[in-house]
Amino acid sequence: MLRIDGREFARGRSRFHDHPENSSEITAKVYVKIGFPTVTFPVLAQLDTGSAYSILDWEVAETLGMLGTGDPAKMHTRQGLIQGHLARVHVVLLADDGDALEMEDCLFFVSEDWTFGNFLGYTGLLDAIRIALDPPLNQFYFGKG
Amino acid sequence: MSHSFEAKNARAGDSSSSVHPPRIKRSSRKDVDRSPEFRWLKEQGSRYLGQWVALSGETLVAHSSALKGLLAKLEGKELNRTPLIHRID
Numbered sequence: 001m002l003r004i005d006g007r008e009f010a011r012g013r014s015r016f017h018d019h020p021e022n023s024s025e026i027t028a029k030v031y032v033k034i035g036f037p038t039v040t041f042p043v044l045a046q047l048d049t050g051s052a053y054s055i056l057d058w059e060v061a062e063t064l065g066m067l068g069t070g071d072p073a074k075m076h077t078r079q080g081l082i083q084g085h086l087a088r089v090h091v092v093l094l095a096d097d098g099d100a101l102e103m104e105d106c107l108f109f110v111s112e113d114w115t116f117g118n119f120l121g122y123t124g125l126l127d128a129i130r131i132a133l134d135p136p137l138n139q140f141y142f143g144k145g
Numbered sequence: 146m147s148h149s150f151e152a153k154n155a156r157a158g159d160s161s162s163s164v165h166p167p168r169i170k171r172s173s174r175k176d177v178d179r180s181p182e183f184r185w186l187k188e189q190g191s192r193y194l195g196q197w198v199a200l201s202g203e204t205l206v207a208h209s210s211a212l213k214g215l216l217a218k219l220e221g222k223e224l225n226r227t228p229l230i231h232r233i234d
Contacts, residue, residue: 011171015178019187033176033229041199041230042176057232059197059212094176104168117234128166138183144169 001098002132002141010130010143012095017044018138030133032140034118035092036064037102042094045118047140049126055119056089056108064089066110075109084111093129093142101129101142182229190233199228 002010017031031044043060053075061067070086089108093101107124120126132141182200189205190198197215199206206228207218219228 014176015180015183017179017183017186019183019190031231033179035174035176040227042179042227044229044231057212059232063212063216092172092174094174096176096178099171100174100176102170102172102174104170105165106167115234117232124165124167128169144171 001143008143010098010132010141012093012098012100012142014094014096014140014142015138016047016133016140018135030140032120033094034120035094035100037090037092038064043118045120046116047126047131048119049122051119051121052123054089054106054108054121054125055114055116056087056110057118058084058110058112058114060118061087061108061110070110073109075111075114077114079113082111082113084109084114086110091125095142099143101144103128177226179229186231186233193233195233197230197232199230201226201228 001013014033018028020029030047032047033042034045035042058067066087066089070088073084073086075082075084087108087110088105090104091106103125129145130143181202185200185203185205193208196208196210197212198208199215199219201224206222206224207215209215209218
């Protein structure tokens with residue numbers, strides 16, 4: 001799949017979306033496809049190495065039966081402090097080619113006050129795997145760390 | 146976007162909310178190339194701000210202000226590929 005200096009780096013690849021629909025958004029974002037074991041459809045999540053933790057849209061969490069589970073937590077955002085809880089989520093990085101990655105027990109913040117979608121953050125998720133982006137071709141490579 | 150986070154036990158070694166590495170394994174679960182869906186989002190997405198959309202190829206299968214409503218609309222529909230679900234922010 002993707003090799004660096006002759007050594008395997010990643011065994012999964014998927015195309016990512018990078019065009020924000022909201023015209024007030026001036027910078028491109030990287031949206032990758034994720035799935036969950038209990039639902040068949042994929043959803044998009046923003047890849048954000050600048051975000052310490054991952055965030056799950058509360059309506060997605062509700063569909064997964066994860067509302068109200070886990071310890072209470074608060075998050076400082078550009079809209080102020082919001083209340084929520086921490087949920088342990090089994091998430092799948094979906095591949096168009098090669099292997100998907102199943103990641104169990106990822107810690108996600110969930111709050112009804114969060115309206116910016118799903119985020120894959122650094123701590124406890126991206127820091128556990130290998131990732132690479134090929135922006136000219138909109139390709140996201142990922143592999144087991 | 147950066148966020149900072151307060152959780153009583155969000156550090157290694159504590160309770161159920163401790164941050165520890167996830168268990169990771171490879172899987173054969175596949176998705177398809179979603180270029181047609183991404184093209185739709187780029188060209189039509191701004192018309193559906195704040196909505197959940199279900200896309201199958203370049204076809205908008207359903208949209209709703211709530212994910213539950215969207216999933217209800219999808220029940221019983223026969224599609225040639227599993228729809229991509231996205232809320233347009």
